Amino acid sequence: MTTPPVIATERALLHLFAPENAHLVQSYHEFNRAHLEPWEPQRQNDFYTEESFRGIAGRSHGAFLAGAEVKFIALDRTSGQMVASCSFTNIVRGPLQACNMGYSVAQALQGQGLMHEVASASIRYMFDVLGLHRIKANHMPSNVRSERLLARLGFEREGYARAYLKIAGRWEDMVLNSLINPAD
Numbered sequence: 001m002t003t004p005p006v007i008a009t010e011r012a013l014l015h016l017f018a019p020e021n022a023h024l025v026q027s028y029h030e031f032n033r034a035h036l037e038p039w040e041p042q043r044q045n046d047f048y049t050e051e052s053f054r055g056i057a058g059r060s061h062g063a064f065l066a067g068a069e070v071k072f073i074a075l076d077r078t079s080g081q082m083v084a085s086c087s088f089t090n091i092v093r094g095p096l097q098a099c100n101m102g103y104s105v106a107q108a109l110q111g112q113g114l115m116h117e118v119a120s121a122s123i124r125y126m127f128d129v130l131g132l133h134r135i136k137a138n139h140m141p142s143n144v145r146s147e148r149l150l151a152r153l154g155f156e157r158e159g160y161a162r163a164y165l166k167i168a169g170r171w172e173d174m175v176l177n178s179l180i181n182p183a184d
Contacts, residue, residue, distance in 0.1 A: 004064070005129070009121045011114060012074040012083060017060045021082075022053040025073055028082035028106065029053075035107035039143065042169040067091060069099075070126065074118045083109055086122040088135070097133035098178075099126065103149075110145065116152055123153065127181040134181070138174040140167065147175065155179045 007014040017025060029036065030048050037043075046052055063069040068091050074084040084105040091099040101123075105115040126132050137155055139146035155177040163171040 005125060007072070007121050007125060009074075009117045011077055012118055013077060014072040014074050014086070014118065014121060016064060017057050017071040017073050017085075017087075019054050019057045019061070021073060021075075022057045023050050024075065024080075024082040025057070025085075026050040026053045028073075028085075032104070032107050036104055038168050039104070039140070039146075040168070041166060063089075067093070070122075070130070072118070072122050074114075082106075084115055084118045086119050088122070088126055091130075091132070097131070099132055099135055101135050101137040103137075115149055119149065119153055123179065127183065132181060133184050135179045137177050137179070138164070139177070140172050141175055150177050153179060 004016045004018070005014070015021060026048065033048065060069060060071045064071070069087065069089040070091070071087040071089075072085065073082050074086070075081065076083045084103070086101065086103045088099045088101055101119075103115060103119055105118075109115075123135060126135060135155075137150055138161075139150065141160075156179070157175060158178050159176040161174045161176055164174040165172055
């Protein structure tokens with residue numbers, strides 16, 4: 001897993017999160033901060049700096065090279081601005097061949113099918129190129145948009161975990177979902 005992929009979709013180009021695009025990720029998170037905060041871990045103000053994102057990008061690139069994660073950022077084909085993200089972390093090989101998926105889309109682009117487009121292309125890469133068997137994705141019970149997106153992508157509900165993740169400073173329940181590689 002050493003060659004960084006670039007994946008083209010109808011409206012976006014998916015690139016790995018890397019130090020050279022940290023300014024785009026910083027801008028995306030700052031502009032969408034109020035939109036994303038209810039669904040993410042509580043962040044300190046220094047998280048939103050370009051320096052912070054350069055550090056995160058460097059660690060992410062190292063994790064990509066080690067085969068531990070793939071974090072895509074989706075750049076609008078026209079403006080070049082970041083419009084969504086789709087991340088695959090905790091990649092486990094051996095008999096499991098699985099990972100966790102996380103994602104976000106810019107508030108202004110919700111409901112337009114962009115997240116489905118980006119996630120579909122990203123999932124194909126994880127299954128077809130990296131050969132994973134299972135992708136896990138969780139959502140808060142109140143996050144109806146995520147529930148619908150995951151269903152459209154073919155994820156199936158596998159369980160419910162109480163007080164599973166600390167989101168926005170509170171322990172939140174999660175609906176557990178997974179998608180099995182159809183080639184398997």
